[in-house]
Amino acid sequence: MSLRVFVPRDTTALSLGADEVAARLEREARARGLAFTLVRNGSRGAAWLEPLLEVETSNGRLAFGPVVAEDVPGLLDAGLLDPARLEAGLADKSGHPLALGATEALPWFAHQQRFTFARAGITDPLSIADYLAHDGFRGLEIALQQTPQALVEEVKASGLRGRGGAAFPTGIKWQTVLDTAADQKYIVCNADEGDSGTFADRLVMESDPFMLIEGMIIAGLAVEATQGYIYLRSEYPLAKAILDTAIARAEATGYLGDDIRGSGRAFHLEVRLGAGAYICGEETSLLESLEGKRGLVRFKPPLPAIEGLFGRPTVVNNVLSLAAVPFILAEGAEAYAEVGMGRSRGTLALQLAGNVQRGGLVELAFGTTLRQLMEEFGGGTASGRPLRAVQVGGPLGAYLPASQWDLPLDYEAFAEVGAVLGHGGVVMFDDSVDMAEQARFSMEFCKVESCGKCTPCRIGSTRGVEVLDRIRGNHDREANLALLHDLCDTMEDGSLCAMGGMTPFPVRSALTYFPDDFRRPAEGG
Secondary structure (H helix, E strand, O other): OOEEEEOOOOHHHHHOOHHHHHHHHHHHHHHHOOOEEEEOOOOOOOHHHOOOEEEEEOOEEEEEOOOOHHHHHHHHHOOOOOHHHHHHHHOOOOOOOOEEEEHHHOHHHHOOOOOOOOOOOOOOOOOHHHHHHOOOOHHHHHHOOOOHHHHHHHHHHHOOEOOOOOOOEHHHHHHHHHHOOOOOOEEEEEEOOOOOOOOHHHHHHHHOHHHHHHHHHHHHHHHOOOEEEEEEOOOOHHHHHHHHHHHHHHHHOOOOEOOHHHOOOOEEEEEEEOOOOHHHHOHHHHHHHHOOOOOOOOOOOOOOOOOOHHHOOEEEEEHHHHHHHHHHHHHOHHHHHOOEEOOEEOEEEEEEEEOOOOOEEEEEEOOOEHHHHHHHHOOOOOOOOOEEEEEEOOOOOOEEOHHHOOOEOOHHHHHHOOOOOOOOEEEEEEOOOOHHHHHHHHHHHHHHHOOOOOHHHHHHHHHHHHHHHHHHOOOOHHHHHHHHHHHHHHHHHHOOOHHHHHOHHHHHHHHHHOHHHHOOOOOOO
16 A cells, blocks of 8 residues: 555645645656655644645654645655655654654644544545545434434533624524424525634635535434525635535435435535625625625524525524534534533634734634633744734624733633634734724724615714724824714614624724824824
8 A cells, every 4th residue: 555645735735835745746756656645635724834744654644844845855855755764764853854743743733622623634525435434424323313302402412602703502593493383494504704814614614524514414404404505705716616526425425415325304505605795794694695685684583593594494503613513413412511611612713813923723622711822822923023912703803912811712701801702713913013003994894894784884884984094193082082982882782783783892992902002193293
């Protein structure tokens, strides 16, 4: 059996030259008469090491990275495809500067608690055989033997909450849909990942698509829905290609269709591209877009769980919420619920971005502190300058100063200080950042992305940018600071959805924790 070499094929790795690495490796090996099997796996999520090349040995995989095409000849000279030399110099990192040793032993991976991302970077994302060999579809096999109510109870017992931002208990949402009588129900996966600094959804879809498919099938069985849609961000063309292929293969092998694995139960699944609007990440706006309309936020009630897609009961869950379900069914609700803290059970996929030394996806149990995440995994700033602020939870999340970095990563702990965990995005800023400029960016983001349906969001964000410009320009600064606070009150209390209602979070936090940035002399003054 020839040596297996793994080169990732996800968007991050490709953008950094993974295809070139793979092509150069095949070309050089052929010229030297060396045989090996190339596997295009998904990414493990360590963006700072991509392209991360791995070689399978009798003692597990050895890692090399970040590798560029020009490194390939030197790696082959050092014995990359020579099993004996691999077990010697390259295994203990002495044989080549890019040799990292055993992949699983790298502290960045070893200190994580991977439930959802256990297969990411391990398997060929489009191989059902590989998925099955790594415990894939175990949860579905169990689900097919249970009643819908039993499945809902299992998800309730796990403590799983929505990972898209609102953190609503997933089992409660499923129960509502199950209890609502209808001739047609839907499962809609919100894959319109638009928060700044987030990429966990993409990593699931590009590295382990069958896990998402399995989670959606189980959700369908639980609420008696037979049709599912993945509403995918239009800027994710590779994820779409992978999902389309994975769905076709799942249909061909009986995991999707009118008779799931001979059970007599049906579930069909399609991918639909998003409208390129941030607001379509809001569930009712998403449903409007999925129906072919302009993505405007709907009034609630009725809830989508009662009148959702095409007026039918609909489960709308984030990618990570649905991707957690196979683990819960396969290992049991208790295995998931036994980690975490308080009402935040299980693990959270944290995405380190911005000015960070070691960016990427880190899956940890709730309860780790923000400081531990940024220092032990992130390694501080990429610039080497002191860290000054961090925004958690996307563009609507608060900017947190050093005094709050010891907060545990927990929904309630963050809510107590006016912050949000959201989708787990963590964007870091060094001491060169102008927080008044960041506050303006937050307000302008709302201005650009607002659906326009409600006045507090549509007009409030426009006026907010104008007020911030006057403050930064030192025009009647104190009066405009007071006006900005009043405007934030109006947006929080009067907006139809979180777009306008949460935009004040980053603005207020910048004003509260970084006041000096709003009192600088006007440029040219």
